[in-house]
Amino acid sequence: MGDALAKLMELRDDPFSMARGWKERTGGKAVGFFCCLASEEIIHAAGALPVRITGENRVTSKSGAHLQSYCCSLARTSLDMALTGDLDFIDGTVFVHTCDTMQRLSDIWRLNAGYAFHGDVVLPVRFEGDAALEYMREELASFRQRVSDNIGPVDDSALVESIKLYNRNRELLSELYRLRREDPGIIPSDEALWLVASSALMEKSEHNALLEGVIEDLKGASSDGSDAKVRLFAAGSVMDQWDFLKMVEDVGGTIVDDDFCTGHRYFDAEVPVDVDPIEGIARRLADRGSCPCKYLPSRDRAGCLLDRAGEAGARGAVFFQFKFCDPHSFDYPYIKKALDEEGIPSLHLEIEHDSVSTEQLRTRVEALLETIRGC
Amino acid sequence: MTAEERKLYVKIQATEQMKQLITDYYIGAKTAEGTDKPICWITSGGPVEFLIAMDVIPIYPENHGAMCGASRMSVELAEVAERMGFSRDLCSYARGDIGSAVTKGGPIGGLPKPDFLLACNNICGTVFKWYQELARYFDVPMFLMDTPFIHKIKTEHAAEYVRQQCLELVSFLEEQTGKEFLEERFAEVAMLSVEAVDLWKQVLVTAEHKPSPFTCFDAFIHMAPIVTLRGTQQVVEYYKLLKDEMLQRIEEGVSAIPEEKYRLIWDNIPIWYEMRNLGNLFASNNACLVADTYTTAWAVDIRIDEPLTSMADAYTKIYLNISIDIMIEQLLNLIQRYDADGLVMHSNRSCKPYSLGQYDLAHEVTDKTGKPVLIVEADMTDSRVYSEAQTRERVEAFIESLG
Ligand code: SF4
Ligand code: SF4
Numbered sequence: 001m002g003d004a005l006a007k008l009m010e011l012r013d014d015p016f017s018m019a020r021g022w023k024e025r026t027g028g029k030a031v032g033f034f035c036c037l038a039s040e041e042i043i044h045a046a047g048a049l050p051v052r053i054t055g056e057n058r059v060t061s062k063s064g065a066h067l068q069s070y071c072c073s074l075a076r077t078s079l080d081m082a083l084t085g086d087l088d089f090i091d092g093t094v095f096v097h098t099c100d101t102m103q104r105l106s107d108i109w110r111l112n113a114g115y116a117f118h119g120d121v122v123l124p125v126r127f128e129g130d131a132a133l134e135y136m137r138e139e140l141a142s143f144r145q146r147v148s149d150n151i152g153p154v155d156d157s158a159l160v161e162s163i164k165l166y167n168r169n170r171e172l173l174s175e176l177y178r179l180r181r182e183d184p185g186i187i188p189s190d191e192a193l194w195l196v197a198s199s200a201l202m203e204k205s206e207h208n209a210l211l212e213g214v215i216e217d218l219k220g221a222s223s224d225g226s227d228a229k230v231r232l233f234a235a236g237s238v239m240d241q242w243d244f245l246k247m248v249e250d251v252g253g254t255i256v257d258d259d260f261c262t263g264h265r266y267f268d269a270e271v272p273v274d275v276d277p278i279e280g281i282a283r284r285l286a287d288r289g290s291c292p293c294k295y296l297p298s299r300d301r302a303g304c305l306l307d308r309a310g311e312a313g314a315r316g317a318v319f320f321q322f323k324f325c326d327p328h329s330f331d332y333p334y335i336k337k338a339l340d341e342e343g344i345p346s347l348h349l350e351i352e353h354d355s356v357s358t359e360q361l362r363t364r365v366e367a368l369l370e371t372i373r374g375c
Numbered sequence: 376m377t378a379e380e381r382k383l384y385v386k387i388q389a390t391e392q393m394k395q396l397i398t399d400y401y402i403g404a405k406t407a408e409g410t411d412k413p414i415c416w417i418t419s420g421g422p423v424e425f426l427i428a429m430d431v432i433p434i435y436p437e438n439h440g441a442m443c444g445a446s447r448m449s450v451e452l453a454e455v456a457e458r459m460g461f462s463r464d465l466c467s468y469a470r471g472d473i474g475s476a477v478t479k480g481g482p483i484g485g486l487p488k489p490d491f492l493l494a495c496n497n498i499c500g501t502v503f504k505w506y507q508e509l510a511r512y513f514d515v516p517m518f519l520m521d522t523p524f525i526h527k528i529k530t531e532h533a534a535e536y537v538r539q540q541c542l543e544l545v546s547f548l549e550e551q552t553g554k555e556f557l558e559e560r561f562a563e564v565a566m567l568s569v570e571a572v573d574l575w576k577q578v579l580v581t582a583e584h585k586p587s588p589f590t591c592f593d594a595f596i597h598m599a600p601i602v603t604l605r606g607t608q609q610v611v612e613y614y615k616l617l618k619d620e621m622l623q624r625i626e627e628g629v630s631a632i633p634e635e636k637y638r639l640i641w642d643n644i645p646i647w648y649e650m651r652n653l654g655n656l657f658a659s660n661n662a663c664l665v666a667d668t669y670t671t672a673w674a675v676d677i678r679i680d681e682p683l684t685s686m687a688d689a690y691t692k693i694y695l696n697i698s699i700d701i702m703i704e705q706l707l708n709l710i711q712r713y714d715a716d717g718l719v720m721h722s723n724r725s726c727k728p729y730s731l732g733q734y735d736l737a738h739e740v741t742d743k744t745g746k747p748v749l750i751v752e753a754d755m756t757d758s759r760v761y762s763e764a765q766t767r768e769r770v771e772a773f774i775e776s777l778g
Binding site for chain 1: 461462466500505517524527532536543722728731
């Protein structure tokens with residue numbers, strides 16, 4: 001393991017240490033956000049650090065007074081983190097319109113968590129058509145204004161700089177995925193996915209520098225024969241279960257490409273830089289093909305995922321989602337059917353942050369791998 | 376109905392007319408299947424006036440879902456969808472509807488096949504995913520009317536976006552039906568809709584009277600026409616009739632339940648399969664549910680002078696598309712208007728936009744008014760998650776606590 005990778009891996013056990021350290025060093029503000037549709041560039045250009053909150057494995061103590069048990073554990077554990085003071089380093093939060101749960105969580109959070117800044121970005125649900133794109137631009141512009149008023153000025157030149165930094169990060173992460181498609185054995189899936197997830201937890205320029213180091217090292221590396229592992233494609237919302245991923249590798253599988261919002265969706269598509277920055281950000285969001293919360297009638301999500309699974313040489317697929325997640329649950333049967341028609345075996349796993357049992361999942365992953373090997 | 380139940384309720388005469396209206400509507404819709412009369416499935420909060428103005432038959436899977444629930448057929452239909460891979464945790468209207476679409480099952484042998492679909496996400500994000508599945512299953516086009524959620528204030532650009540979509544919807548319908556959209560016709564329909572909604576509101580407020588002439592369980596049944604047929608003359612006539620009957624009750628001193636001692640507000644969608652039992656349970660404890668947050672969802676204002684703009688506005692502002700703060704205001708308002716003694720909340724597993732936030736709402740209500748709140752855990756049509764015994768116990772204890 002190279003130095004840069006080792007340094008990043010060290011941070012995995014305490015994901016918010018980076019943000020805390022950054023605040024201490026710079027005295028800047030940290031802004032929590034949930035969804036990768038949040039336009040981090042705008043927050044970053046205001047001089048703040050966007051920090052992604054994705055829940056964590058814990059038994060909740062305080063959120064149960066606000067959220068029913070049939071709410072996804074991402075929302076329940078995130079709120080619990082806020083209410084117990086574990087997010088005391090953040091100065092504000094941004095909610096983007098995605099699912100019904102997030103929409104209500106925003107209100108509950110605003111009424112109970114009490115951070116200085118609360119930003120709602122009510123992006124359209126339609127991501128196609130002139131009216132929707134016009135509305136999206138207006139909403140992003142209004143968000144930029146609110147950030148300027150409450151956090152720090154967001155002028156054009158700063159925004160363009162941030163966009164470049166973020167685009168560079170996207171380029172590097174795409175490169176990482178490309179290298180893994182060629183030779184997945186150079187770095188296990190849990191580490192590769194942490195390279196993406198960590199990007200949303202630390203200052204982008206630092207992350208870029210570390211990523212450059214990692215990629216440099218990986219380019220030189222090769223894993224003789226380690227492509228013996230079964231290549232898998234995975235889909236879901238947030239992937240934050242490192243033990244699960246390690247287990248997949250242990251039993252002989254490897255996730256070569258994915259449709260996680262802390263994975264490929266995070267860095268998919270770049271912001272065009274030859275247009276007005278807000279226009280550019282809007283275009284990128286609409287270009288990203290695959291969010292189940294958004295309506296993209298001209299694109300067939302299952303088809304796109306199948307194509308990518310094919311390019312990755314995946315022989316099986318894993319749906320990994322949180323229980324009570326409506327958007328992903330609705331898409332599952334249709335994507336599963338498309339996989340079946342192509343003869344790609346798949347596995348559907350549902351977890352909750354407060355009761356993860358890697359052991360139970362192990363048997364099911366093993367069974368999937370056996371099916372694939374038997375094919 | 377047993378003799379004992381009969382004593383607990385005074386029967387609403389207009390019910391027969393309402394049943395006839397709904398039966399005729401479903402027969403009309405079913406016989407239109409396969410003819411050249413276009414059929415569109417639409418969500419309960421959708422702008423149906425456009426369809427009526429274009430002579431399209433609107434079909435409401437949610438109303439059908441309520442029917443399936445009330446006749447206790449939802450579970451078997453939901454199980455069909457579950458076998459197709461749809462999670463048991465998804466909205467049971469959606470599961471039941473997908474199950475019914477595939478098997479033609481349910482109390483009326485399924486709904487007539489749609490020629491196209493109109494989903495409006497002012498009630499939830501579920502409808503958009505659900506209709507996407509229907510679009511794939513029936514292989515028909517779908518129009519999504521996207522009404523941005525209102526967290527605090529409604530923005531200008533959101534209003535403009537919805538208005539633009541109304542225009543797009545017009546083009547979509549012209550394309551689907553091959554007919555021209557006539558503004559005068561639309562204004563007529565909108566006017567009828569306003570009139571019906573207004574009458575419906577007048578019906579609902581008769582419950583301000585003490586004792587109340589009807590309960591929200593009656594409202595749940597009598598809301599069917601305002602959901603499915605608003606924009607037509609028949610509905611206007613029907614609500615005139617119902618309103619007169621309620622006013623007459625007030626005049627004659629007739630109350631919905633024999634002895635109204637407590638007045639309560641209901642929050643969330645009814646527990647359809649349990650309506651009668653619950654109604655009796657409250658009535659036998661002298662508690663009248665005088666108002667609810669659900670049936671008022673159709674009590675929106677539309678301005679005649681600018682039907683399209685105000686329609687876009689009205690459809691964006693409905694109860695499920697607003698933030699908890701605005702919901703709190705509306706709830707407090709209901710409690711005050713109807714002089715209620717407490718609030719009963721149905722924590723409905725199926726419906727996250729309606730249910731998440733209820734704990735905070737409950738807390739606020741008690742905090743601001745001192746009135747108690749009962750939260751009942753259930754599902755509107757999936758009876759597998761409901762415990763009758765437990766609910767009975769809790770309701771009785773709650774009413775006892777009212778003193
Ligand atoms: S998309 Fe799914 S996992 Fe994410 S907040 Fe919504 S329900 Fe939870
Ligand atoms: S019950 Fe709730 S989730 Fe289901 S369709 Fe109605 S509003 Fe949407």
